[in-house]
Amino acid sequence: MNLKYTLKSLGLFLVFIPFVLSSECDKIDKDLLKSITECSTTKDGKINKLTISNVDLTEKQVNKLLSSYDLTDLSYNIDFEGSIYSIPKHSGYSEIPTAINKLKNLETLNIHYNLHYASCSAYNCNHAIIITMRKNILKNLKKLKVLDIRGIKISQDNINDISTLDNLESLSFDDTYLDESLNYKPIGDLKKLNKLIIKNNHDSYYDLNKKYYHETIPKDLVISNKGIKELSMILGGSLDLIDVDHLPNLEKLSFTFYNHGKGSPFRGDIEGDLSKFKNLKSLDIYSFNINEEFMNEICNLKNLNELYIKSCGIGSIPECINSSTNLEILHLPYNSIETVNGKINNLVNLKSLDLSNNRLTLIDDTIGYLKNLKYLDLSYNELTKISERSNNLENLEYLDLSSNSELENLSIGNLKKLENLDLTANEIGNPKDIGNLTKLEQLILPGNNINELPKEFENLKNLKILNLEHNELMKFPEQIAKLEKLEKLDLNSNKIDDEIPKSYNNLSKLTEIKLFNNEDIRGETLTNDKLVVCEYYMYYDNEFYSSLCRHGNEICLDETSFYNYYYYYYQIKLNIFMENILI
Known part of the structure; x- marks a missing residue:
């Protein structure tokens, strides 16, 4: 197991939090x-991984870090720091360091030049800035398996250097300029390369x-290596298969x-015949126009077991999908589908x-045929x-049934293996049969007009996360005290006028x-040994207040903890709050 330090940026300052x-x-x-x-x-205790910003x-400092x-x-x-409406000058050393070449045990390398320039305020005026990378920086990193490059104008020397990485398995070009005149054939010599990602x-x-x-x-790059098993592309134009x-x-x-942006089509077009990809097991399409002919080609991919079609404007589930009986994953979010109507009942x-x-x-009886279903998202x-x-x-x-607003007569009491349930913003009122779901670990119920919890709630012995914010609770539910594995409890924005139960x-x-x-x-603050985040206070008329009495040694209420967790959200009144709360 790796030991980690994490440096987190919170608003106007940095907080260094050592985990181990x-x-x-x-x-x-x-x-x-x-x-x-x-x-x-x-x-x-020897450093083997660094993320440097x-x-x-x-x-000199860069070389010291990379050589130590x-x-x-x-x-x-x-x-970079500064406005994107001009190209800022870097305050230090802004080239790709040659010292990388001396890291002979590298297995994963990400080189990212992160600078964008907006030539105007319009959406389509945002451009990536690219720099060059010297010859030999990547050469002979024999143990390298994963390489991710961003913001680089790729040269022939760079391609030739990459071709020496005999153990490379994954290669990613992110916002890089790939000149079509370059010779990408050397990439074909990488016998272990099986994953290629190109993001524009x-x-x-x-x-x-x-x-x-x-x-x-460049087409020559895409087809340079016959061993590629996974190809991912982000592009701003049509795709020719x-x-x-x-x-x-x-x-x-x-x-x-x-x-x-302006002048760009809302979705891309696809050309070519998809049915040629006989070995395809996973297909992911985002924001392309899909016609009936292309959809039939998808359905004819007999080895396909994962299909993702997102934001492609399809108005119904294609009937041919029902014949794709090998499918294990079907994700069709952000479309215009109005009904299911028996079109997936064969996807057992x-x-x-x-x-x-x-x-x-409406979700009809079709859903009942999917006996092997483990994950179901019908939100929004x-x-x-x-x-x-x-x-x-x-x-x-x-x-996940969140944000359907008028969902009625929900019957879920027999879902005995359910571990995660989200019913946000459905106005379901007081939940009836949730107490039967004894394997639940996460329960999300904001915005449901809940004013009390049924006694059966105490049966949720495996619950770790409970969110009841934005409801109508006026008292602290006693059942919560019996949820012995509970780690996170959110009762924000209710109508509670009550003492915190000591049983908590x-x-x-x-x-x-x-x-x-x-x-x-009211009452007393909690003394739980592991409590590190606690929001007891109210905020009214630009002031924090609370009626609680504190014990004086709560970790989550010391100034350092408050500063670390809340200053990002509340960058004022820290001293006033610490002086007046919980007296």
């Missing part, structure tokens, strides 16, 4: 520490001299259309179904009724309690 003390991480020079966002060590490091440790994992980020999140790039480059995805049909071993294909192997953010008003629809046969989904572990102190695993914005929370 580690000798070498603890000895990093203070002038370098601010540039380390993650430091991990081996079991014997270089905003103002000098070349035997790293197997490095994320090196060149970051901008339609154009500028170098530091403001020379313009248009985004490209001819560009990828030279990959006979392709098992996973993902393509996303990135809308570049389905384990995960996502129909969120559509226009569904217009559902008023779900068939009682949904109660037959005996293997279901995750259910028996919740030995409780780490977080939130009671903000109730009527009046």
Whole structure:
């Protein structure tokens, strides 16, 4: 297990939170520490992983960091401060350090040049800035398995260096300029390469001299290595499947259309024949137009077991989907689907179904046929009724029905394996049969007009997270005290005018309690040993107040803890609050 330090940015300041003390991480020079966002060590305390954010490091400091440790994992980020409406100058050393080449045990390397330039205030005026990378920086990193490059103008020397990485398995180009005139054939020599990712999140790039480059995805790069099994692309134009049909071993294909703003189409178009990809097991399409012919090609992929179609404007579940009986995952979120109507009843192997953010008003009896379903997301629809046969989904572990607003007569009491349930914003009133779901670990119930909990609630012995914010509770539910595994409790924004039950102190695993914005929370603060986050206070007329008495040694109420957790949200009145609360 790796030991970690994590540097977190909270608003106007940085808070350094050590999770586990580690000798070498603890000895990093203070002038370098601010540039380390993650430091991990081996079991014997030796640093093996660093994430560096270089905003103002000098070349000497960079070389010191990279030469002092035997790293197997490095994320090196060149970051900037200042307005995006001009190209800011870096305050330190802004080149890709040659010292990377000396890290012979590297297995994972991320090199990110993170600078964007907005030539105007319009949406489509945001451009990525690219720089060059010297020859030999990547050469002969023989143990490297994962390489992710961002913000670089790739040269032929860079391609040739990458081709020496004999153990490389995954190669990613993110907002890089890939010149179509380069020879990408050397990439084909990488026998272990099986994953290629190309992300063009901008339609154009500028170098530091403001020379313009248009985004490209060279076909010769895409088809350079016949061993590719996983291909993922983000592009701002149409996709021609001819560009990828030279990959006979392709098992996973993902393509996303990135809308570049004014003048750019809302979705991309797909050309070519998908049915050629006989070995395809996973297909992920985001924001492309899909016609009936293309959908039939998808349905004819007999080895397909994962299908993701997001934001593609489909108005109904295609009938041919019902013949894709090998499907285990079917995700169709952010479309315009209005009904299911028996179109998935044959998908008996389905384990995960996502129909969120559509226009569904009814889930019919079809749902009851999906006996192997473990994950079901129907959130953000217009559902008023779900068939009682949904109660037959005996293997279901995750259910999200949030934000349907008028869901009635919900029957879920027989879902004995359910571990995660989200019913946010459905106005279901007082939950009736949730107490039967004894394996629940997470229960999310905000915005449901709940004014009391049924006695059966105390049966939820495995519950770890309970969210009841924005309801109508006026008293603290006593049943909560019997939820012995509870770790997080949120009762924010109810109408509680009550004393905190002393029995809540028996919740030995409780780490977080939130009671903000109730009527009046009285009694004594909790003394649970593991409690590190506690919101007891009310905020009214620009002032914090509370009627609680405190014991004086609560970890979650000392000034340091309050500062760490809440200053990001409440950047005023810290001293006033600490002086007046809980007296």
